Amino acid sequence: MSYYGPTDWRSNSDLALRMRDIRKGNLDLGWMKAGTEKLRFSQENPKRGFTYLDVNKGSYGYDDLPEVPRGPRGAAPRGATYDVKHQADLEPELNRKSDVWAYKVASFTEEAVSRQWDATTDVPWTDLDKYERSEELEVAYAQLCTFFTEVEMIATDLPAKWLWRMNNQFHEVKHFIATQAIDEARHAEVFRKRALVGGVGLMEALPQAEHSLKAILDGDTYGDASAFMHLLAEGNILTMFRFSEFISPTPVDKRIFQLVMQDEARHVSYGMQHLKWTIDHTPERKEQLHSALDEGESITINQFDAALTECMIVLAGKGTKPEQIAEGVKIVGQLQVKQMQEYFHRLRRAGFEDRIARSKFTPMLSQLGLTPEFTAKAAAEVS
Amino acid sequence: MTIRFPSLEFFQALQQRTKEDKAVFEKLGTCDTNFGVKIGSQLYTIDFEVYECVDVREGGDPTRLDFVIGGPTEVWGEMVKAILQHGGADAKHTLNTLSHVGDVLRIETSDAEGHDKFYRFMASIQEFFDQARHLDVKVA
Secondary structure (H helix, E strand, O other): OOOOOOOOHHHOHHHHHHHHHHHOOOOOOHHHHOOOOOOOOOOOOOOOOOOOOOOOOHHHOOOOOOOOOOOOOOOOOOOOOOOHHHOOOOOOOEOOHHHHOOOOHHHHHHHHHHOOOOOOOOOOHHHHHHOOOOHHHHHHHHHHHHHHHHHHHHHHHHHHHHHOOEOHHHHHHHHHHHHHHHHHHHHHHHHHHHHHHOOOOOOOOOHHHHHHHHHHHOOOOHHHHHHHHHHHHHHHHHHHHHHHHHHOOOHHHHHHHHHHHHHHHHHHHHHHHHHHHHHHHOHHHHHHHHHHHHHHHHHHHHHHOOHHHHHHHHHHHOOOOHHHHHHHHHHHHHHHHHHHHHHHHHHHHOOOOHHHHHOOHHHHHHHOOOOHHHHHHHHHHOO | OOEEEOOHHHHHHHHHHHHHOHHHHHHHOOOOEEEEEEEOOEEEEEEEEOOEEEEEEEOOOHHHOOEEEEEOHHHHHHHHHHHHHHOOOOOOOOHHHHHHOOOOOEEEOOOHHHHHHHHHOHHHHHHHHHHHHHOOEEEO
16 A cells, blocks of 8 residues: 555544434535536447437537546546645646547447457367368467567557557547456467467567567657557557458458558557657657657567567468478568558658658668568569 | 448448347447448448448548548448458458558548548447448449
C-alpha cells in the first residue's frame, strides 16, 4: 500500500453519525439534482447496436473535448459532475487530446469489440493432423511462431503500460487500447499453441527482436511509442502476417493468420490516424517523431539478420535444398520491399511524407539490391 | 438454378447468402467497406454495412472504393472452382494467398487506409466468397 487517505474513517465520529442517520431513512438525495446535461440518445442503426458514435453529443461527446480538458484528473466520467477540490488526483501524464487521440477512434473501438475471436475455439485445431507436413517445414514454422509469440507479448505490455497514464476524459482511446491489449494477448496465445500443437515446441528466442521490443516499450512519450509500435512495427508484422498466410501449408494455419491479420490492421489504422491527428494539431512534434522513428527503423533492420529471416526463407522455398533456398530468398526479398513500401504509404496517408526521404530503410535495402525494381522482376520469376 | 460465373447474378447470390447465413457473418463482426472485384476488365462494386452485403452492382468508380481486388478471369475462375470443390478456399486459393506474391490477383488502392481495410475485414470478405459453396455455379 503506498497511498493512504487523509482521514482514518474507521474512527471518524461524523461518518458514524451520518451512517446511523442513513439507516434511519434520512437521505440527503442531493445527488439526484446533479444538474448534468439531459439529452436523448438513440441508435443510428439498430443493426449495429448502441455505439460510442451514438452518444457523441454535448458534454458526453468527444467532438467538443478541448485539446486540454481542464476538468477532473481522477476517474470522473466525462459529463458527470465532479468536485475538483475533493477528488483524488490520479496524476495522469497524458492530458492533451493530441497526446492520444486519433481520427475515427470511436469507430475503431466499436469494430474491435465486434470482431473479437477466441484462440481456443475459433481455430479448427484438430484438423491440423489431416495435413501432411515435413519435419523441416514444421521446425521452421515453430521458429516463426516463437518469434510472433515474443513480439505479441510485448505488444500486450505496451498499450497496458500507457493505458493508466491517460486522462480518463479520453476513455474512447483507453477502451481502444484495452482491446488492443487483449488482441495481442490472444495473438501470443494462438502462436504459442500453434508451435506446441505441431509437436516441435518453441524454438529460439531472438535477441534482435527483443532489443527492438525493448526500444518500443521504453519510448519517451506515448506518441513516440505509438509511431514505433502501431505504425512501424505492427505495419511490418501485418505484412509478415500476410506473408505467413501465403506460405502456410494448411487451412488451419491460414485461418490463424486471417484472424490475427484483422486485429493487426486495426491497430495499424489507429496508429496512422493518431499520427495524422498529432501532425495536424501539434506539428511541432514532428522532429521528435522523426528521432523516434530514426532509432526505430535502425533497430528494426537488425531483425533481417536473424533466425526469423532464415525460417521465412525455408518456409517460402518449402525446404533447405539450394534451389529451394534460392526461391525462398526471392520471395522473402519481395516481402522486405513490401514492408518498406507499405510503411511509406502509411506515412504519406498520415501526412508525414517528409519522413520518407529521411528513412533509413531506403539506403539499407538498396545496398541489398532490394528495390521496387527487384520486386517487379522477382514477382515475374516466382513460380 | 445454375448461376454463371462471372456475372452480376453470382454476386447477387452471394449477397443473399450474407442474409441467409447471417449468424456466420455476425460472429465475424461488423464489416464496413465498399470494395471492387475486377474480373478481367469487368468491375463489380460490393458494399458491406454492419454485418451484411447491402448492395452489389456492375461498374463503379475505383477511386471511390476502399480497394479493388483484380485479376484475370481464369484466376478468378480457378478460385471459385476450388471453393466449390473444397467447400471453401483451399490453401492455394485464399484471397490473401492469391494477392500476396506475384501478379496473380492484385490489390489496387489509392489510399493506405483503404488498403488496410482489406486486411481488417479479411475473414468476412473471404467468407463472402466461400459462401459460393452453397451455390450451383457454372464457371465460364
